Amino acid sequence: MATELIVIGGGLAGAEAAWQAAQRDAQVILYEMRPHRATPAHVTGRLAELVCSNSLGSNLMDRALGVLKAEMRRLGSLIIACADETALPAGSALAVGREEFSRLVTERVGQHPRIEIRREEVTRLPADSPVIVATGPLTSDALVEEIVHLCGQRHLYFYDAMSPIVTLDSINLDKAYRASRYGRDASQDSGGDYINCPLNNQEYERFVNDLLAAETIQRHRFETEDERFFEGCLPLEVLAARGPEALAYGPLSPMGLRDPRTGTRPHAVVQLRQDNLAGTLYNLVGFQTSLTWPEQKRVFRLIPGLEEAEFVRYGQMHRNTFINSPMLLxxxxxxRERPELFFAGQITGTEGYVGSAAGGLMAGINAARLLQGAEPVSPPRTTMLGALLHYITHAEPKEFQPMKANFGLLPEIEPFIRSKRDRYRAYAQRALTDLESFLAATGIVEEQVGP
Ligand SMILES: Cc1cc2nc3c(=O)[nH]c(=O)nc-3n(C[C@H](O)[C@H](O)[C@H](O)COP(=O)(O)OP(=O)(O)OC[C@H]3O[C@@H](n4cnc5c(N)ncnc54)[C@H](O)[C@@H]3O)c2cc1C
Incomplete structure (x- = not known):
């Protein structure tokens, strides 16, 4: 039986995966191509380099990232430990000294007696050892080709074109209504599969004007120079700039969407489509956009019914290599077709620094278990980590886009708690309790032998 684990990519996910496996007695070879081969975003040769913001998000227990970090601390996460040790004053957020953080991760991983770091680009997937692929959103071209060979071209994506997602309970259903276009495809008794927000002439005009005047993010050069970028998926604001009625004839078309309360057809309709199996999250159909996040919140809240919308994900368009995890993992x-091969981090669709590290943590634990002849496991869906892994492996494959940790992924608590703050605290408490039961059943914490 193999005793060696190969981890490809020394980013947030790969460094965490290597650490977790080595802590469980595995001999790990960690391949990182930097500094010999650069990515378009990294600027150093250090492991776990933060390519943009230096914040790992909230530490509060009524925030999804706060809960995820608490779970990771309990599981002995290297990334969160190094972040805690290099934290800067940032209120309730965990912001880090960027250089100190990646230097500390590099030092810890480099000094682990069972991890060997090789500074090489991997271009072929090794066939004779367990492997974790954690090469991130900017995976090198040669390895991309190899992954295409493994998964098929249609299961690998190069760009995000993500629409914003809002929670169902933040949509005002006194203004919005359920319907499917021309009454087609309606689930029984629901009135329709879509939630529709109607706009009259004035509301539409105001929305389009504000959309066109809104601030957009600066795109990276490596994105603007790539002709695949807008392929088949124009940002909402680019489409709106084609003419005052372009949206009303496009994604906001009201055809077949008569408002049942007035019996008339609105001037335009924003449709929201269910986004998770639990039916707690809805995405704004066709709203992929490059508006900044504060501008998305301001402009999209002009839509009748979304005035109080709670955004669990904002729209985005950027370079991002990721696989169709619901089909493959x-x-x-x-x-699925090769159990000794794992994927972890942003390449699986777990969006963000902490989500990526969380995936690395579970992949590292599971690869070590596999080496020891134990069953790989996944935390319960009531934990933030389990919910995230469940989402990326059970989302609708045709619509799959990366996802951040958020409370909408968790199963609801019965009876429903009205106050959002209390509800989120109850989710957090349940997550930590269920994590303890999971740890007791699997012995995951005890199986660590340390450096
Ligand atoms: C431009 C940009 C900005 C982002 N900004 C943020 C942000 O502000 N906040 C946030 O939470 N998330 C951000 N993200 C999203 C994401 O969370 C980060 O990219 C995160 O670093 C992903 O972690 P990862 O471990 O999956 O990938 P990475 O951290 O990118 O690690 C992958 C590693 O694999 C290496 N590698 C690639 N190919 C090979 C190969 N063939 N052989 C060997 N090594 C290889 C790379 O050099 C890299 O070190 C951003 C992403 C991008 C692209």
Missing amino acids: HPTLQF
């Missing part, structure tokens, strides 16, 4: 992060 188990929640243990094992490749």
Whole structure:
């Protein structure tokens, strides 16, 4: 039986995965191509380099990232430990000294007696050892080709074109109504599969004007120079700039969407489509955009019914290599057709620094378990980590886009708690309690032998 684990990519996910496996007695070879081969975004040769913001998000227990970090601390996360040790004053957020953080991760991983770091680009997937692929959103071209060979071209994506997602309970259903276009495809008794926000002439005009005047993010050069970028998926604001009625004839078309309360057809309709199996999240159809996040919040809240919308994900368009995890992976992060092959981090669709590290953590634990002949496992869906892994492996494959940790991924608590703050605290408490039961059942914390 193999005793060696190969981890490809020394970013947030790969460094965490290597650490977790080595802590469980695995001999790990960690391949990182930098500094010999650069990515378009990294600027150093250090492991776990933060390519943009230096914040790992909230530490509060009524925030999804706060809960995820608490779970990761309990599981002995290297990334969160190094972030805690290099934290800067940032209120309730965990912001870090960027250089100190990646230097500390590099030092810890480099000094682990069972991890060997090789500074090489991997271009072929090794066939004779367990492997974790954690090469991130900017995976090198040669390895991309190899992954295409493994998964098929249609299961690998190069760009995000993400629409914003809002929670169902933040949509005003006194203004919005359920319907499917021309009454087609309506689920029984629901009135329709879509939630529709109607706009009259004035509301539409105001929305388009504000959309066109809104601030957009600066695009990276490596994105603007790539002709695949807008392929088949124009940002909302680019489409709106084509003419005052372009949106009303496009994604905001009201055809077949008569408002049942007035019996008339609105001037335009914003449609929201269910985004998770639990039906707690809805995405704004066709709203992929490059508006800044504060501008999305301001402009999209002009839409009748979304005045109080709570955004769990904002729209985005950027370079991002990721696989169709719902088609390809188990929640243990094992490749379905090759159980000794794992994927972790942003390449699986777990969006963001902490989400990426969380995937690395579970992949590292599971690869070590596999080496020891134990069953790979996945935390319960009531934990933030389990919910995230469940989402990326059970989302609708045709619509799959990366996802951040958020409370909408968790199963609801019965009876429903009205106050959002109390509800989120109850989710957090349940997550930590259920994590303890999971740890007791699997012995995951005890199986660590340390450096
Ligand atoms: C431009 C940009 C900005 C972002 N900004 C943020 C942000 O502000 N906040 C946030 O939370 N998230 C951000 N993200 C999203 C994401 O969370 C980060 O990219 C995160 O670093 C992903 O972690 P990862 O471990 O999956 O990938 P990475 O951290 O990118 O690690 C992958 C590693 O694999 C290496 N590699 C690639 N190919 C090979 C190969 N063939 N052989 C060997 N090594 C290889 C790379 O050099 C890299 O070190 C951003 C992403 C991008 C692209």
